[in-house]
Amino acid sequence: MSEQSPMALTMTLLLVDDEENILNSLRRVLRNEPYTVLTASSGDQALSLMEAQHIDLVISDARMPSMDGATLLAKIQQRWPECLRILLTGYADISTTIRAINDGQIYRYLSKPWDDDDLRLIIRQALAYQFSEQERQRLERLTLSQNLQLQELNADLENRVKARTAELQQVADMLDLAYSELRRSYATATEVFSSLLNQRLPPERQTNSRVVALVKAFAQRHQLNEALGRDLAMAAALYNLGKLTWKDHLFNSPADFLYKEERELYRRYPEVGEGLLMTLEPLQEAATLIRHHQERWNGSGFPDQLKENDIPYGARLLRLAVDFVELQQGMVLERKLGHDEALQLIQKYAGKLYDPQLCEQFVNLCTELALDTTLTDDTVFMLDTSHLKSGMILVRDLHAKNGTLLLSVGKELDARLIEKLINFEEAEGAKYTLYVRKPQAK
Known part of the structure; x- marks a missing residue:
């Protein structure tokens, strides 16, 4: 966190020590830092200040009369858990330090005498962590709010998608800022984004959920590693993100019947989708799968004419799932194909459009899924x-x-x-x- 950060100007620090010279030393260290600094000479005085105003971070000495630092930080943790806590301790205060860690759940502890630069850096890191956690919570609330609001929207589709796209970009920017805290929840978040994306698509063209279900079932059946399974699920949820740039009539035109400019626009949608996601580090692998999911085994696909094993494994699988679903929705050929017809056509092009070994595994899975195993499970x-x-x-x-x-x-x-x-x-x-x-x- 730099001095130019507007967030820092709103942060309030509380320094607690029964020795005035220590408080003066800490104030000198923070004199040029952009924080509001308060001081207290006892634990009771510190608690009174906490009750009177919002405090973002408390730095307390370990040894103080009446109430030691570990006890004070434990009380703060119980009443104001969002407030970060740092303990200043001497080498002889190991028991107090352990108690502060266990009961006060402190962010860090520093030994006396401290290094001024280290202290300033630790404070900046602590406040940056606190800010990112607040952003994560705000982002979760915002995402939930947007999801509920979408149920109530019935305005013109074109105007609605512009507003949703702008909000989605804002959410993506905030996710980039807080990506380390949200990494584990990215797979779920992309399914929420997929729901936003569906607002731009006609109901019969909302294929994301079916494609996600297929790749998840394949990943589970063939025990793909967790990272690949997560990237596949995210790519499946957002594979048609690049279609947001299309005009409405293109959604109702089968891919094989597009010509000239419209066909060129269609061939660019994997690249556009990748470009929208590449700034988000946890989505970069998924973005790569999206870019290459229209490549062909024989090298005649797009955008990079990759062939055979040069095509990423996940992209080969995603292509199978997308084609299987879109063939049944009438998005590739002039008419909709049935389940079995779609599988037969995919088998016909094994070794040309599709990885032949992967194609066989995929067809077997889809054949078994047609039985709807959840309905035969007596639990x-x-x-x-x-x-x-x-x-x-x-x-x-x-x-x-x-x-x-x-x-x-x-x-x-x-x-x-x-x-x-x-x-x-x-x-x-x-x-x-x-x-x-x-x-x-x-």
Whole structure:
């Protein structure tokens, strides 16, 4: 955090020590730093200041009469957990330090005498961490709010997508700022973004959720490593992001019937999608899969005419899933193909368009999935909202009528959530069926 950071100007530090000369030394160290600095000579005085105003970070001496630093920081942690805590300790204060770590859950501890530059750096790092955590929480609230607001939007589609795209870019920028804290939740976040993307697409062209389900099933069946599975799921959720630049009539034109400028625009959508995602480091691998998911095994694909094993493995798999779904939706040929017809056509082009070995594995999986194994699992039940019970676990993603993701696989239902689903049904005039697994008897 630099002196120019506007965030730093709003930060308030509290220095606590019973020795005035120590407080004076700390004030001198922070004299040119852009913080509001308060001081207290005892634990009780520090708690009074905490009650009177917002404090972002407390630096406390370990040894103080009446209330030592470990006790003070433990009380602060209990009452103001968002406030960061740093302990100043001497070499003989190991027991106090351990207590502060265990009870006060301190951010760092520093030994006396401290190095001024180290102290300033640690304070900056602590406040930067606190700021990124606040941004993460704000981002989660914003994402949830946007997702709920999308249910209520019924304005003109073109105007709506412009507003949603601008908000999506803003969210992406904030995700980049806080990526280290949110890395584990990126896969779920991309499915939320996919729901936003669906607002731009006609209902019959909202293929993302089916493509995601296919690549997840393949990854699970063939035990792909976790990183590849996560990148595949994110790429499947956002593979058609580049189509946001299209005019409405292009969405209703099968790919094989596009000519000249329109065909060139179609061939660029994987590159456009990659470009929109490459600034987000945790999405870079997924972006690469999106770029190459229209390559062909024989080298006649686009955008880079890669062939055979030069095409990333995940991109080869994503191509199979996308083509299988889009063939059935009438997005490739003039007519929609049935499930079996689509598989037969894919098999026909194994070794030309598709990796022949991967194609065989994919066709086998789709053939088995056609049996809908969740319905033959006697632990899975298909229920409407009126029959749901607390503790049930969702085994399939639940989407709204417009394609927006409402609940993800693995979500445990409770009474409040069930009531919200029932109210949402009434508001939308819809009826939802959920696939759930009943809780195990204890």
